[in-house]
Amino acid sequence: MGMIANVQNWRRSLFGGKMPTMSNDAKRATAWQDYGFPEQLDFENHYSMFRRNGIARAGVMRHVEKTWETDPWIVEGVQGDDPHKETRREREVSVLLQRLGFWNRVHAADWRNRVGRYAGLYLVFDDGLRPDQPVRGKVQLLKMQPLFEGQLDPLEFDTDETSPNYGNPVSYQFKPWVTGEEREARQARTIHHDRIHIIAEGADDDTIYGIPANEAGFNDLITIEKLIGAGGEGFWKTARGAFSLHATGDNGIDVDGLAQMFGVAVDEVGDKLNEVAADLSAGMDKLLMLGNMEAKALAYQLPQPEQFFAVTMQSYAASVSCPVPELIGQQIAQRSSDENSRAFAKTIMTRRRRTIGPNIEQLIAKLMRFGALPAFDFYVAWDDLTDATFEEKLGNAKSMSEANKSSVGTGEPPPFRANEIRDAVGFDADTDLDDDDDDPEGGNAGATDSSALDE
Template sequence: MNNNLQLAVNHALADARFARARMLAANPTMGLDAKRNSAWCEYGFKEDLTFDDLYRLYRRGGIAHGAVRKITGTCWLSNPEIIEGEKADETRNVTDWERRAKGIFTHRFWRAFAEADLRRLVGRYSGILLHIRDGKDWNLPVTRGKGLEKITVAWAGALVPVEWDTGLNSRTYGQPKMWQYMERLPNGSTRRVDVHPDRVFILGDYSTDAIGFLEPAYNPFVSLEKVEGGSGESFLKNAARQLNINFDREIEFSNLASMYGVSVEELQEKFNEAAVEVNRGNDALLTTQGATVTPLVSAVADPGPTYNVNLQTAAAALDIPTKILVGMQTGERASTEDQRYFNARCQSRRGDLSFDIEDLCDKLVALGILDAVPQKTVIWDDLNASSGAEKLASAKLMADINSASIATGEQPFTGEEIRVAAGYEGSPEPLEEDDEEEENETSDSAGKS
């Protein structure tokens, strides 16, 4: 019997060694450790990440979900504005082109664009399907000059290229000639629809070597899940109070089984029922005869240090301060500085979004939905702009400096500069002549009376 068991163990170990050898042959550089090529496999890290892996991480990973939401929530705290000309022209009156563009770029449009930006962060790229009022099938080119009815946002896993332009002299060489969209109907069924590139706008990079937003932080997220799940399982097992019953060697199990009216083989079930009753009730009694009952409790290690190491690695990969990522408010000064840094990071990312918005405008111009203009600019508000109280405090400080400079005969700040610092227009609007005449007539009539 022992010989057969030894043979089975040896056979299992041989199979494990062969499987490990095959894995190393297929993945000679599995990880960054040059000495241990299978390090990532032992750590539980995947070598290649698919959209399903990233989507699962976003859907079930609390830190990853919060990171994506914080980035998009801050970047899209307010909607952008597209103006004709340069940024310096934003103070002039609205042009006819801007008025027509606002009919397309509505609040609902920007909400859909923000959702596409979120999905791009999750899956390396996302798609915007353009519903054109031309009455054609999705797989046909667009008829120029028709209006835009609405847009639909698609995940990267639901919109994939199925045909590529391989013509060396083609203007669209290396780009998809046809996309396939897997549409999920309300009843849960799906259908696949071919979509012409004219009706698709892509946010992100769909090339095979693209790096997603969550991809560099995937390994520490896996470690975070192990720490969370392992510590939670340890607490659960200790709280379950599994019991160990140690009987004396003089006890006859046949007599004990006959006392319960069961066979010796069924005696274990009686013990299990007793343990369940003990764990279920607050005042349950466990009767033993010549036995010692002890709970199986193991010491639970503090998961904090290990968790924090992986959290900092994930925060560095995502370029989000840990206090912003998890909402820690341990230091007011540190939290304020982290918030300013994060706002500046999102403000910088708005510059990249501006290029995406301009590309979408160019596509709408090419489809005849928008008119072409010599220059257009995407403008955003400042995320690090001072609050109303801070602006008033700055204006008060400027006024105090003017008061302190009276002795020198100089006035460092003008009244217009102080109004601008307070958040108002440069100079107050003068009273209209009609209002002045009414005031004069009122004063004249009062004098006569």
């Protein structure tokens, strides 16, 4: 296992005895405080924002929803091998994973990972050992439980530089609750790292600490809350009306009379007036007892928040690498919508290849090492989200066919063969058409009518 350090010592060694702070405005050291932005973020900040802010939730979920639009599959062999029919071992693994609800559990851990710095899958085996013990012997995987960062605290770290687990925990404390506000009566327990699989998007240093999806855009999310909240409150106050109170008599405000009217001491009249004003603002059907005072309506112009909201949304969308229309489901011009969708699909394909795919391979390899899955060379395969739709493929085939028709009478052979047109749509090759393609007289080479697409 190697040398072990507790979490406090490990963090001190990483940050030189103190946690880092942020200050982006050298001239105004308290700028973030003035704007209402927290200087330090922890899991509870991110979890609360995810639970209560729709834009924050979309920033977490859109990438995961698109990533898991279709499930991957396990392929026997090495990436780059020629395609082959499903092997016996591929089928065996597929059945085992389906029985466990494997892809659903990894999907659930994936979105939890984006809420915080990491998420975990608690792997429950049938070895009969306590969770704080390493896995021994060939085991069967019984279930996988997805956990938030807030449910999984590192206890001890491996500091042996020769260890493959160097820099990562050797044990965790599993808590049934997510945050302190949701604490349950059940006791926390220690779990060995063999029984935990971590997903930490952005942890390119091979540690468990990734980057929360909403960290870069957290200030924007607070601004969005301000705009929405202030806009709603401003509309309410405009509809309800705001008032100022003025004395009507020559002798000023009759404090004694107000005290008698409200049934309070003279020195409590100011507090009572504030209470009356707050009560008036909180409802539409409220009466105002004024005595020798009068209320005058205050008129003010409510600014339109659209341009401020749009700028903030663009900044937040940039922070999560997601076009605004994709983020909020906005319907815009068809061309722009298609371009946004294609760009986002490329982003998600990169996420599949660089982040989630390799992480799944690590999990599968661990299960093979423990004997929970049959062991063989494998890789994780995904379909291509950037592939043309069937309608787009038909359009391409039509253009190819029309190009063939245009070549008739020019003395030049048709640019596309019939099976090339079929392949553009996604159909298998037709051997009869291959014979026609080899016709020295041209024959039906590159068939120009719809027969090339008939099944």
